Amino acid sequence: MKIRIANGRVIDPANQTDAVTDLFIAGGRIVAHGTAPDGFQAERSIDASGLVVCPGLIDVAARLREPGFEYRATLESEMEAAMAGGVTSLAIPPDTDPALDEPGLVEMLCYRAKKLNRAHIYPVGALTIGLKGERLSEMAELVEAGCVAFSQANVPIVDNAVLLRALQYAATFDFRVWLQPLAPFLSRGGFAHDGEYAARLGLPGIPVAAETVALYTYLQLAQATGARLHITRLSSAAGLRLIEQARADGMDVTCDVSINHLHLCDRDIGHFDANCHLVPPLRDARDRDALRTALADGRINALCSDHTPVDDDGKQTPFSESETGATGLELLLPLTLKWARETGTALPAALSRVTADAAKIVGITKAGHLAPGARADICVFDPAASTPVSRQTLKSQGKNTPFLGQELPGRVVHTLVEGQVMYGG
Amino acid sequence: MRDPQLNKRGELQHLLTLDGLPRDILTAILDTAAPFTEVAEREVKKLPLLRGKSIFNLFFENSTRTRTTFEIAAKRLSADVVNLNVSTSSTAKGESLLDTVDNLCAMQADMFVVRHAASGAPVLIAQHLQATGREHIHVVNAGDGRHAHPTQGLLDMYTIRHYKRDFTNLSVAIVGDVLHSRVARSQIVALNTLGVPDIRVIGPKTLLPTALEGLGVRVFHDMRAGLKDVDVVMMLRLQNERMNGALLPTPQEFYKVWGLTAEKLALAKPDAIVMHPGPMNRGVEIDSAVADGAQAVILPQVTFGIAVRMAVMSMLAGQ
Numbered sequence: 001m002k003i004r005i006a007n008g009r010v011i012d013p014a015n016q017t018d019a020v021t022d023l024f025i026a027g028g029r030i031v032a033h034g035t036a037p038d039g040f041q042a043e044r045s046i047d048a049s050g051l052v053v054c055p056g057l058i059d060v061a062a063r064l065r066e067p068g069f070e071y072r073a074t075l076e077s078e079m080e081a082a083m084a085g086g087v088t089s090l091a092i093p094p095d096t097d098p099a100l101d102e103p104g105l106v107e108m109l110c111y112r113a114k115k116l117n118r119a120h121i122y123p124v125g126a127l128t129i130g131l132k133g134e135r136l137s138e139m140a141e142l143v144e145a146g147c148v149a150f151s152q153a154n155v156p157i158v159d160n161a162v163l164l165r166a167l168q169y170a171a172t173f174d175f176r177v178w179l180q181p182l183a184p185f186l187s188r189g190g191f192a193h194d195g196e197y198a199a200r201l202g203l204p205g206i207p208v209a210a211e212t213v214a215l216y217t218y219l220q221l222a223q224a225t226g227a228r229l230h231i232t233r234l235s236s237a238a239g240l241r242l243i244e245q246a247r248a249d250g251m252d253v254t255c256d257v258s259i260n261h262l263h264l265c266d267r268d269i270g271h272f273d274a275n276c277h278l279v280p281p282l283r284d285a286r287d288r289d290a291l292r293t294a295l296a297d298g299r300i301n302a303l304c305s306d307h308t309p310v311d312d313d314g315k316q317t318p319f320s321e322s323e324t325g326a327t328g329l330e331l332l333l334p335l336t337l338k339w340a341r342e343t344g345t346a347l348p349a350a351l352s353r354v355t356a357d358a359a360k361i362v363g364i365t366k367a368g369h370l371a372p373g374a375r376a377d378i379c380v381f382d383p384a385a386s387t388p389v390s391r392q393t394l395k396s397q398g399k400n401t402p403f404l405g406q407e408l409p410g411r412v413v414h415t416l417v418e419g420q421v422m423y424g425g
Numbered sequence: 426m427r428d429p430q431l432n433k434r435g436e437l438q439h440l441l442t443l444d445g446l447p448r449d450i451l452t453a454i455l456d457t458a459a460p461f462t463e464v465a466e467r468e469v470k471k472l473p474l475l476r477g478k479s480i481f482n483l484f485f486e487n488s489t490r491t492r493t494t495f496e497i498a499a500k501r502l503s504a505d506v507v508n509l510n511v512s513t514s515s516t517a518k519g520e521s522l523l524d525t526v527d528n529l530c531a532m533q534a535d536m537f538v539v540r541h542a543a544s545g546a547p548v549l550i551a552q553h554l555q556a557t558g559r560e561h562i563h564v565v566n567a568g569d570g571r572h573a574h575p576t577q578g579l580l581d582m583y584t585i586r587h588y589k590r591d592f593t594n595l596s597v598a599i600v601g602d603v604l605h606s607r608v609a610r611s612q613i614v615a616l617n618t619l620g621v622p623d624i625r626v627i628g629p630k631t632l633l634p635t636a637l638e639g640l641g642v643r644v645f646h647d648m649r650a651g652l653k654d655v656d657v658v659m660m661l662r663l664q665n666e667r668m669n670g671a672l673l674p675t676p677q678e679f680y681k682v683w684g685l686t687a688e689k690l691a692l693a694k695p696d697a698i699v700m701h702p703g704p705m706n707r708g709v710e711i712d713s714a715v716a717d718g719a720q721a722v723i724l725p726q727v728t729f730g731i732a733v734r735m736a737v738m739s740m741l742a743g744q
Contacts, residue, residue: 194635203544318541320544
């Protein structure tokens, strides 16, 4: 189908474009900006006056819960959430059940996603079998099956010798390794940031050292092995400093932060709100502010939803017994806009963190930008409207988010995937 | 965010924690408790305030003493008491906490007295009752994880007021395992609310929470410095499982450094009182000579505990 998106504010951070213009789409690709190519006859025209037209969002961490946790969410439910959120590419963490440690599982997941014809998925394979931190997974085979990187999700490797080998093996092929900085023993038995608020609530704490000790280990081992390291879900100012030091020493390491850690801190746990039971824990306000600044100036490369749908039974328990995680696909854009407004970050720079910069981390070249020839994955949103967050409005099967009841800025009007309008009629 | 223990009019609906509880409510509970201490002296130790009410003691964690004092308090107010010991573990996939609560609500409970190993469990129950329109059912926290033990905190305040009258010129020391102690947390917030100017906490770094100063206390590791000239010494119980390992080398060493002996108590004011929430580990956190000595008010604490629990229950559910 040939589509013309007319009069929108086209923001394409990768190409430093920010202009009110027309976008022309044909054959699932972007074919031109401004003036229609010769002989272009639009079958459909979308009036984007007053709206922003940007690349479809790329989420570097979205759990769809298949296989294994279909009672919490399914590909069908979460793909609808992605479309409603303007998110067109998803990197999938390997903490499914079984874990994404076999090529067959990855192929099946990719096949199921493709059949649904919604967001593109980019599975992140398990670094070790069953995420157990003992035996390496078949990384070469997993990449052939569709994996774009390897990780342990939130399950740290206890034996650093295994981690060293895993990094060496990944580096053999120049595969990307994504690691969550969480030292296993220092985080064990803890449920909240080890600070004043956890002391007040009597919640066993997880110290910042659980992040920095792991991070230092990862950085040292990555340097020694030459592995391409990406740090997921940074939570503390001290962790950020370690990454900056490593970069100053010439290391090429990237990192991301979640929407929750960008906006919330330990005090938001309030009266034991289990929706704030997250990995890593929400740290204090100074940490959060450091993350907000670092995302604005690019020291933190990407912003992600860390989408983790949990059923009500998993959250309606005492805080320490509740499942971790929050749903987030539909909040990624609104919370990007909220952060941009609150910090005075220009819209193109803000959107870059969820499009072009995220694409680099996942290794996507065909999308995340709007240059002619790019896959026509597009998000059209109204920056002046707002999105209510409620159990009724969320498309995700998981209604677990600390932002329930809030009205967040921006509203997705259309989501296009490969030139097809998949959301917003 | 509304305090889940207060109703829309700012009155006490549940007793979940002393944190955030207004001073006038806290004082009102202590004032209400005072006449109840006399009930125990009478031949007929019963008042009709909770006649016809059903109180469920819902204990997910073992306790004899606290459960018994709640039971006695409820019976002295003429309530019907049902004791439920629900053995549970988060891994054993039995009935969920809220399912249990819903079932007991269907048996026309008027009040739950809840003890649970997880911090915040009674808060969850209160929020659930509110969300499902059953606000007439009250929840009393009888100890949740490390979070709060508000009736213990209140009876401790009652005891201090009984012996010292005025809170605003006191030095109070809390000694021992604060990290794992819901009692200490409730004591700290109550002492602050009641205007105690000098609250000290004494113990090894392994048994004190991070950023404890933020709760309004001064932290001491040296017991002798910490006890200097205090009016009240509140000892905490050291759980057996925490005596040997990475938190403490041995109970003997703990006793040597932080155990309350007559020699250390001599550093406090001569009329200082010694308190303990019980059960005591003699020879670990407290020496028998002190526990049984003239300055100890440990048994009066137990007696006052019944009056304070009567006050709480009658204020929540009394006609």
